[in-house]
Amino acid sequence: MLSYxxxxxxxxxxxxxxxxxxxxxxxxxxxxxxxxxxNTKNSLKGNSSKNYFNGVRNESVNGMLLIPT
Structure with a gap:
């Protein structure tokens, strides 16, 4: 037993x-x-200032940040 x-x-x-x-x-x-x-719920509210990054509109889908290029 002790060996196991x-x-x-x-x-x-x-x-x-x-x-x-x-x-x-x-x-x-x-x-x-x-x-x-x-994030998706917040982005559906409309044009809030936190949805913008350097003046470019950001869309978030399931927590992934999609920055249009």
Missing amino acids: FPQIVTEACTSVMVEFADLLFFLTNVALFTKGFS
Whole structure:
């Protein structure tokens, strides 16, 4: 039993790290989705000053900034 102990500890730590990475990935996606949703909602209001960058109108789609060239 004692010879399996390092393998058990390694597998337990690996599964904990994988779960933590999965949770972090999920929370990052939620944060990016809500940010993109709020940006899209703000850009649909009309011509607010924060939608302009150097005098060029910016459109944001799902949090991605699209600057026309």
